[in-house]
Amino acid sequence: MTENLTTHSEDATVQAGKEFSRRLVSGAIVAFYGELGTGKTRFIKGVCQGLSVQEHVTSPTFTIVNEYRGADFPVYHFDFYRINALSEMQEIGFDEYLGGDGVCLIEWADRIAGLLPPERFDIHLQLGKNDYDREIIIEQRIEKNQ
Ligand SMILES: Nc1ncnc2c1ncn2[C@@H]1O[C@H](COP(=O)(O)OP(=O)(O)OP(=O)(O)O)[C@@H](O)[C@H]1O
Numbered sequence: 001m002t003e004n005l006t007t008h009s010e011d012a013t014v015q016a017g018k019e020f021s022r023r024l025v026s027g028a029i030v031a032f033y034g035e036l037g038t039g040k041t042r043f044i045k046g047v048c049q050g051l052s053v054q055e056h057v058t059s060p061t062f063t064i065v066n067e068y069r070g071a072d073f074p075v076y077h078f079d080f081y082r083i084n085a086l087s088e089m090q091e092i093g094f095d096e097y098l099g100g101d102g103v104c105l106i107e108w109a110d111r112i113a114g115l116l117p118p119e120r121f122d123i124h125l126q127l128g129k130n131d132y133d134r135e136i137i138i139e140q141r142i143e144k145n146q
Pocket residue numbers: 007008009010011012013034035036037038039040041042043059081107131132133134
């Protein structure tokens with residue numbers, strides 16, 4: 001199932017993330033794709049609001065992963081923009097995050113495409129016609145319980 005939306009402001013992208021968060025269950029994986037400044041972190045900010053995260057949500061550029069506490073499960077926020085080697089993934093124990101109870105939100109998922117499980121959400125963001133427009137495509141890959 002694929003859903004396309006266009007937002008016209010930063011706040012609308014945060015709101016879209018918040019609405020999307022209702023579809024997430026424990027262990028869900030969400031892969032984000034899109035160039036710099038397309039709104040991945042803003043969308044994730046909204047997802048975190050929807051999951052009742054209290055911590056400040058910002059791209060974990062130097063730490064690779066930020067861990068937040070949601071109301072029902074942990075939320076792991078990854079940014080792989082600067083990943084150099086897949087061996088770094090073993091160092092941070094990426095597999096354990098994927099197999100755990102938390103929700104994984106992954107910026108620059110294309111950098112580690114081969115490590116993603118098939119059952120996940122893919123969210124593509126790109127710039128729209130006007131400065132404050134963003135095109136967002138949400139795709140659910142492999143339905144649960146089928
Ligand atoms: N409709 C919109 N939705 C989201 N952000 C918008 C929108 N219009 C303008 N912006 C601006 O675009 C930028 C999006 O930044 P954000 O950090 O979310 O991008 P990102 O995709 O995470 O980038 P990076 O790859 O550097 O992590 C912000 O400066 C925000 O103010």
